[in-house]
Amino acid sequence: MxxxxxxxxxxxxxxxxxxxxxxxxxxxxxxxxxxxxxxxxxxxxxxxxxxxxxxxxEDVVIQDRYDELMAERIRAAPPELTPLEVVRHAFVESFIAIGPDEVDQALQRARLQLGVPALRMRALDSLQDSIRYLAVPLAERLGRPGDDFRCQAFVGACVGAMINAMMAWVRDGGEVQQVLALIDDALSVIERGP
Missing domain, CATH: 1.10.10.60 (Homeodomain-like)
Known part of the structure; x- marks a missing residue:
């Protein structure tokens, strides 16, 4: 690339x-x-x-480059990874790729999204776009069309788990290592159940 x-x-x-x-x-x-x-x-x-x-x-808080980072990392993930491992890899690698200043800004933006009703609604509206966007490279890896329903449903489940991880991260203070552990834990629920 x-x-x-x-x-x-x-x-x-x-x-x-x-x-x-x-x-x-x-x-x-x-x-x-x-x-x-x-x-x-x-x-x-x-x-x-x-x-x-x-x-x-609202867009100045909602828009970011993370969907692009994650899509790149989904495409670049090692071929032997399972779909869940690919998504986990993309989320973790994308978060690691951003610097400390951007992590702090992501935390501030997340706090705003959770605390301001208009931003919370706008963030929820944008989630479906993110899910569709991230499902495309996963579908490509699996040899399916970009609008594959099952890929969108799978990415949607992963994004739902990530929302809980991000909310816990914001609530608990925003430590980088904590968010990485929360991401892993949230995605493991999809793999193994609660």
Whole structure:
């Protein structure tokens, strides 16, 4: 897989900067009290530039690069892994790939998603898109069409387990090693039952 070009890297850097300033302001002032104009000013961009990167204020919290990271890792997982091992590999490797600052931001964004009703609803709405997106590379590995129902159902079950892991991670303080253990434990429930 080729690495992104300079233009794409600059766009991603701007996207992350906007998100970083937005999350900081949401934590400092509260989600509802923070305006797009304040986020744009903090990120040193115009409000119209904000909307080129994020369609809504909710999206600046909801959108991330983790689906892309996980899809890449599903495709790159060793061929001998079972579907559950592939998903576990993708989740764990994607989390390990992000740096400490991004882990902290993920924790802050997760807290916002759990604590702000509008964000919680928007996050739930976006889950089905994530499930469909992540089911495609798994279906490809299994020689099935990208919209395979069973692959979507399987990924949906894994995502459901991950939601519980992430909620426990947020509730218990956000230690990186803890989230990796919680991911493993949550996915083991799919494998072995409760």
């Amino acid at each position: 080729s690495s992104p070009g300079l233009r794409e890297r600059k766009k991603q850097k701007t996207r992350w900067a906007i998100q970083e300033h937005a999350v900081r302001l949401f934590v400092e002032q509260g989600y509802d009290a923070t305006t797009v104009e304040q986020i744009a000013e903090a990120a040193e961009i115009s409000p119209s530039t904000f909307f080129r990167y994020f369609k809504t204020k």
